[in-house]
Amino acid sequence: MNKLFINNEFIESKSTDSIDVINPATGETIDTVTFASEEEVNEAVEKSKQAQLEWEKVPQPKRADHAKLLIPLLEQNKDALADLYVKEQGKTLASAKGEIEKSIHFIDYMTSLSMSNKGEVLQNSRENETILLTKKPIGVTAGIVPWNAPILVLMRKVIPAIVTGCSVVIKPSEATSLITLKIAELIRESTIPAGLVQIVPGKGETVGTQLAQHPDIQLISLTGSMRTGKSVYSESASNVKKVNLELGGNAPVLVTENANIEKAADYIVTARINNAGQVCTCPERIFVHQSVHDEFIKALKDKMEQLTVGDPYDEATDYGAIINEAQLQSIDDKVQSAIHNGANCVTGGHIIDRPGYFYAPTILDNVKPSDLAFKEEIFGPVLPVVTYTDYDEAITQANDTNAGLSSYVFSENLKDVMTASEQLKFGEVYANCEAEEVVNGFHSGWRESGLGGADGIHGLEEYYNTTVSYIRYD
Ligand code: NAD
Numbered sequence: 003m004n005k006l007f008i009n010n011e012f013i014e015s016k017s018t019d020s021i022d023v024i025n026p027a028t029g030e031t032i033d034t035v036t037f038a039s040e041e042e043v044n045e046a047v048e049k050s051k052q053a054q055l056e057w058e059k060v061p062q063p064k065r066a067d068h069a070k071l072l073i074p075l076l077e078q079n080k081d082a083l084a085d086l087y088v089k090e091q092g093k094t095l096a097s098a099k100g101e102i103e104k105s106i107h108f109i110d111y112m113t114s115l116s117m118s119n120k121g122e123v124l125q126n127s128r129e130n131e132t133i134l135l136t137k138k139p140i141g142v143t144a145g146i147v148p149w150n151a152p153i154l155v156l157m158r159k160v161i162p163a164i165v166t167g168c169s170v171v172i173k174p175s176e177a178t179s180l181i182t183l184k185i186a187e188l189i190r191e192s193t194i195p196a197g198l199v200q201i202v203p204g205k206g207e208t209v210g211t212q213l214a215q216h217p218d219i220q221l222i223s224l225t226g227s228m229r230t231g232k233s234v235y236s237e238s239a240s241n242v243k244k245v246n247l248e249l250g251g252n253a254p255v256l257v258t259e260n261a262n263i264e265k266a267a268d269y270i271v272t273a274r275i276n277n278a279g280q281v282c283t284c285p286e287r288i289f290v291h292q293s294v295h296d297e298f299i300k301a302l303k304d305k306m307e308q309l310t311v312g313d314p315y316d317e318a319t320d321y322g323a324i325i326n327e328a329q330l331q332s333i334d335d336k337v338q339s340a341i342h343n344g345a346n347c348v349t350g351g352h353i354i355d356r357p358g359y360f361y362a363p364t365i366l367d368n369v370k371p372s373d374l375a376f377k378e379e380i381f382g383p384v385l386p387v388v389t390y391t392d393y394d395e396a397i398t399q400a401n402d403t404n405a406g407l408s409s410y411v412f413s414e415n416l417k418d419v420m421t422a423s424e425q426l427k428f429g430e431v432y433a434n435c436e437a438e439e440v441v442n443g444f445h446s447g448w449r450e451s452g453l454g455g456a457d458g459i460h461g462l463e464e465y466y467n468t469t470v471s472y473i474r475y476d
Contacts, residue, residue, distance in 0.1 A: 005183055006203065007189075007201035008201075009197045010195075013042075016042065018036075019037040020036040021034065021176050022034050025090070026323035026358055027358040035179040042202065043209055047219065050171050050198070051218050057164075057167055058167040063117060065116065066112075066114075066165050069113050069194065070110070071193055072189070073106050075192060076106050080102050082184075087152075087153065091178055094320075097276070097322075098314075102153060104154055105153050111441040112462070129476070133473070136468065136469050140465055143170045143221040144173070144213040145160065145163070145170050145171070146172075146224040146225070148226045149325055152174060152182055155225045156172065158223075162464070163465055166462060172199065177326065211233070214234045217240070220244060221464070224245075225249075226250075228404070232450075245453055247453040248282075249282075249451045249452045250405060251408050251451055252378065252379050253408040253410060254286070254399075254401075254428075255270060255285045255409070256412065257270075257291065257294065258291050261412040261414065263301050265434070267301035267305050271385075274384075275321045277321070278382065278383055279383040279384065280329075280381050281437070282408070283408040283432075285385065286380060288386065289399065290387055290390070291391070291393075292389045295389050298387075307363070311361075311362070312354075323360055330353060332381075334352070336380055338351075340369050340374070340386065345368055345373065346368050348367050349362075350384075364384040368387070371402075376388070397422065406447050406450070407428060407430065408437055409426040409428040411426070412433075412434055427449075429451065430445070443458055444457055
């Protein structure tokens with residue numbers, strides 16, 4: 003695939019820089035993606051700028067009508083999209099279809115917010131003067147997308163931009179450019195005017211950096227790792243553009259002495275193996291009360307050992323492949339290092355010996371807070387466990403992290419749950435359930451997990467500038 007999507011046309015890139023696309027479930031090369039050159043990125047931004055100036059004149063409800071047309075197109079093409087997605091990313095077919103359905107729900111909800119652009123009439127101590135606060139589109143935006151949820155995150159960047167009167171230049175992940183360009187075909191089929199959505203595949207350090215530094219882009223929205231978030235934050239300073247960052251997590255899980263252990267283990271395993279553990283909200287560090295430790299580890303072990311790992315097309319498969327060899331190795335390095343430091347490997351703890359990139363369901367008990375498997379996001383099917391005796395101390399340790407995206411508590415005791423809900427310093431607290439962000443919520447991280455957020459009315463607000471007009475009429 004040697005294509006860029008600029009001004010509603012698929013054009014051939016002039017660059018010679020490219021990447022082989024490897025099916026993570028087989029290890030086979032399925033295609034090659036050519037990246038955009040610096041000149042082509044500039045052209046995409048320029049066309050985006052021209053298109054946005056016309057688009058902001060269109061009333062917001064009418065803009066939403068255009069965006070809504072993506073819903074039937076995604077529905078009609080769901081099977082073909084899911085098939086390509088599985089081949090490029092390695093997740094199960096059911097998970098691929100589920101993400102497309104979630105994206106449709108997101109578009110439906112976000113476009114229904116189109117009448118929500120309410121300004122304010124401000125109080126004034128002067129007579130014969132009205133003060134209006136109005137919200138206006140911020141202008142040209144850029145969306146930088148990761149590989150772990152490339153369809154949903156693409157929609158999280160495109161739909162709010164379109165609805166609010168902005169335009170957007172998308173840089174997909176190097177690992178999931180094919181599925182992104184496939185969706186560009188649907189954008190082309192819809193009535194969304196040319197130039198409002200541009201797609202420029204490329205490397206983070208070239209195309210991503212160029213977008214972050216570009217003087218004509220007014221908002222950059224990145225979903226990615228904390229490391230990339232820091233780079234984009236500093237690169238964006240050149241024109242003081244607004245920065246929206248959805249970054250990595252390191253979610254703590256509190257399992258109290260009052261938890262329903264079977265249910266807790268079920269939810270934790272379900273949340274952890276979602277997309278082979280490659281989700282920003284996955285449980286990453288478990289704190290279990292000493293009195294229920296043995297029962298909990300047994301329940302967790304039973305469930306992890308019942309999982310089926312492998313062929314993403316097989317309906318019986320619980321999780322598929324890890325995105326690439328480097329990520330597979332990074333998971334194994336953290337696991338081996340924790341075992342070397344004294345952790346007890348209850349189950350798993352190894353790469354699965356088969357073509358492609360698969361990791362065994364793994365439980366590490368008695369890890370040390372200093373282990374990388376505990377301190378950093380593992381992003382794989384691994385559950386590190388520590389034991390606690392004092393709840394307040396466990397909450398303090400859970401909060402002792404530079405990440406601040408999601409957190410969990412499992413307890414049948416209202417006081418435990420409410421204490422966690424009040425005291426966990428994270429953007430999300432899931433109590434007695436798996437992670438499942440709602441489209442009308444607000445997905446945002448504390449500390450190094452992000453700035454601003456996505457979804458709901460607060461997510462839409464990120465795409466506005468405000469003007470306060472003082473209107474004297476005497
Ligand atoms: P990544 O940070 O490696 O890459 C994300 C995107 O940023 C890619 O498109 C990449 O090419 C680009 N990029 C890399 N360096 C850049 C630079 N210097 N300037 C501009 N762009 C650059 O992340 P990934 O491996 O693709 O995704 C996994 C990470 O994303 C995990 O940490 C995960 O937790 C996080 N994530 C967060 C959320 C959320 O909503 N908070 C959602 C999904 C994924």
